Amino acid sequence: MDAPEVEEALRRLLILSLIALHFIGCSNEKIRSPSESERKLNYQLWGFSAEHRRDGRLRWRVRGRKAVFLKDGRVKITDPLLVIFDMGEKAAVIKGEEGEVDQNREDVKITGEVEGISRKGRFYTQEVIWRDSQGKLFAPGEVKVVKGKSRVWGRKMISDPNMKFIELKEVKFNVRSEDEKHVEELPPTPED
Known part of the structure; x- marks a missing residue:
């Protein structure tokens, strides 16, 4: 055999080896069905804003690090930052760990370690829902509301976005130490 014949034989041997390796390597792969979430998934974006x-x-405007769009009209968001506007002015900024936009109703849910900030105060909870059609924030679980030095705890918060009017159930509060020494004057009554 001369050099060109040896080269051709080596080339054929290399090609046959690669084909054999391909079939051996691929024979152990299993074909799997897509998961339920993969079947519902439309697409995913990194760096999301709506x-x-x-x-x-x-x-409202919401931003997130990542968004997954689902076929049912929901968008799941990682690290959401929700800004709510009232009459064109920024009324509240809410951040959390996870979020969800319902594109059919224009509602936004923020979950995880949630912090909401407005000019009138702050709140902390595990879940809050902005119901755009009602112009209200709803927090179904435990909520801590901070206004200045005042602290109020409760459940099932309903609030306007600027936190001017807040409704809570099962309310608890702390009295500041300077207020504990305060004594109110009782008004005179006819019996006095």
Whole structure:
């Protein structure tokens, strides 16, 4: 055999070896069905931002590190930051670990370690829902509300986005030490 024949034989041997390795390597792979979440998944984005307007006015804007769009009209968000607007002005900023936008109702849910901040105060909870059609924040579980030095705890919070009016159930509060020494004057009564 001369050099070109040896080269051709080596080339054929190499090709046959690669084909054999391919079939041996692929024979152990199993074909799997997509999971339930994969079947519902439309697409996924890194660096997500969305906003909702009503009658030309910005109602809310949400940003996240990652978003997964599902076929049922929901968008799951990682590290969401929700900004709620009232009459075109920023009313509240809410952040959490996970979030979800319901594209059909324009509602936004934030979960995890949730912190909400407005000019009138702050709140801390594990879940809050912005119901855009009602213009209200709902927190179904435990909530801590901080306004200045005042602290109030409760459940089932309903609030406007700027936290001017807050409704809570099962309310608890702490009295500041300077207020414990305060004594109110009792008004005179006819019996005195």
